[in-house]
Amino acid sequence: MWNVTNENGTICILAYMAVSMEITYTTEANTSAIASGYCSELGSEITLSFDNDRFSLTLLFEGQLSPDDTSFELSKITLNYLETLEIFPDSAMPHVTHHVVDGNLSPHTLSAEFGKSYKCNSGQEIVLDYEGRDHVLMISTIQVQPFEVHDDKFSDANLCPAETTTAQSTKVSTPTTEGKTEIPYVPPTGPPIEGEWYVLKAGKKCFILKSALQFNISYVSSPNFYSAWRLVNVPDTAIASGYCSELGSEITLSFDNDRFSLTLLFEGQLSPEDTSFELSKITLNYLETLEIFPDSAMPNVPHHVVDGNLSPHTLSAEFGKSYKCNSGQGIVLDYEGRDHVLMISTIQVQPFEVHDDKFSDAYQCPGHSPPKVNSSNPVVIAVVVVSVGLILVAIPVVYICRKKRLCRGLAKHVQAMPTQGPAGFTALVNPPGDARPLVSMVEDD
Numbered sequence: 001m002w003n004v005t006n007e008n009g010t011i012c013i014l015a016y017m018a019v020s021m022e023i024t025y026t027t028e029a030n031t032s033a034i035a036s037g038y039c040s041e042l043g044s045e046i047t048l049s050f051d052n053d054r055f056s057l058t059l060l061f062e063g064q065l066s067p068d069d070t071s072f073e074l075s076k077i078t079l080n081y082l083e084t085l086e087i088f089p090d091s092a093m094p095h096v097t098h099h100v101v102d103g104n105l106s107p108h109t110l111s112a113e114f115g116k117s118y119k120c121n122s123g124q125e126i127v128l129d130y131e132g133r134d135h136v137l138m139i140s141t142i143q144v145q146p147f148e149v150h151d152d153k154f155s156d157a158n159l160c161p162a163e164t165t166t167a168q169s170t171k172v173s174t175p176t177t178e179g180k181t182e183i184p185y186v187p188p189t190g191p192p193i194e195g196e197w198y199v200l201k202a203g204k205k206c207f208i209l210k211s212a213l214q215f216n217i218s219y220v221s222s223p224n225f226y227s228a229w230r231l232v233n234v235p236d237t238a239i240a241s242g243y244c245s246e247l248g249s250e251i252t253l254s255f256d257n258d259r260f261s262l263t264l265l266f267e268g269q270l271s272p273e274d275t276s277f278e279l280s281k282i283t284l285n286y287l288e289t290l291e292i293f294p295d296s297a298m299p300n301v302p303h304h305v306v307d308g309n310l311s312p313h314t315l316s317a318e319f320g321k322s323y324k325c326n327s328g329q330g331i332v333l334d335y336e337g338r339d340h341v342l343m344i345s346t347i348q349v350q351p352f353e354v355h356d357d358k359f360s361d362a363y364q365c366p367g368h369s370p371p372k373v374n375s376s377n378p379v380v381i382a383v384v385v386v387s388v389g390l391i392l393v394a395i396p397v398v399y400i401c402r403k404k405r406l407c408r409g410l411a412k413h414v415q416a417m418p419t420q421g422p423a424g425f426t427a428l429v430n431p432p433g434d435a436r437p438l439v440s441m442v443e444d445d
Helices: 161-169 378-404 408-414
Strands: 002-005 011-022 026-028 034-039 043-050 055-063 071-082 097-102 117-120 124-130 133-145 157-159 195-201 204-221 226-233 239-244 248-255 260-268 276-287 302-307 322-325 329-335 338-350 362-364 418-420 425-428 438-441
Touching: 002 034, 002 043, 011 034, 011 043, 055 133, 071 124, 071 133, 097 124, 195 239, 195 248, 204 239, 204 248, 204 260, 260 338, 276 329, 276 338, 302 329
Parallel strands: 117 157, 322 362
Antiparallel strands: 002 011, 011 026, 011 133, 034 043, 043 055, 055 071, 071 097, 117 133, 124 133, 195 204, 204 226, 204 338, 239 248, 248 260, 260 276, 276 302, 322 338, 329 338, 418 425, 425 438
């Protein structure tokens, strides 16, 4: 526990927390850190210095005192440190001093009402981006009161939202106050089930989506802080919401009692040169619960993943048509050093110009259907004859390989056995030290 006193010797900031900073390696701040800072009516700051002053973490809290708002929040984080070889082994920049400042935090970060403290025992993380490297401030537990401290102790606490969510996650099939039912999470045992969702406008469908969707999400597992992966299916019972406009339509699929939501934004062009639409942004919000992410090192941390930098013509078709694809596709969303792979087994989507509540004619993605063969074409006949000949030659060769064991070298190429994912995907087991899964998209036989 740390505190800051004012000029009268009275405690004006109290802070009790367990904090670590993940930069390239993880270093833990402990209670031997030295606290300093200041207090004022609408701004209070605390600095924790440790490792012989080679590390210091500063938290600035600012408040509002108006008829409409009487709250405070964390407004700026400053991290100063020396990149020593003791903490950063084999560093390419030894003894370089870093000054990291983030004053663009999300609204209401560590926020509470004046006269109260803020308290959270669920893991939280704040990413500070600096010169191409990430600094993740991981807060395991925290209680902080930067204003109106009385009798040298914390006032009543405002609990973080995750505390309420954690309590709800232990319920199983119990009606809530809103009449909803808590549905326990069931890990997927197979590929996702295809669902069909739509958005209404003036009582008619303006956006239709039919798809089988699955996420493969990496996370940090405790106690050894190794990387693990988790498959999450988007169930066919997900709740759809969204909107439709002339050049922008959006659909959100919410599930797991609103702890997961996937949002797809489609945007279109209506010009003489271009009358098409495409997927322009993917947003994934989820809570890292232990039910879905076993042994998570950051349980109950909310994540907000946005990717608005997709490849051109992603899920693209002409206005007045739908987009359809039954071949597996994968979209990787990179977020704070962890991967989120959206795996689309099958999809048909029409975000614009829906008529009679049904899909229009579809644009088929490349690889959706086998090409039609004209049997009267002599070139095609020649290719078929040559192919059959090669197969007839290959069969005895394979037989000899197996009987005589003359093809031992082939074994080197089949050491990584594939594990079958959703339809259309084959994921190879990662070799040691590989940070990303090797995912290939193949058509079902």
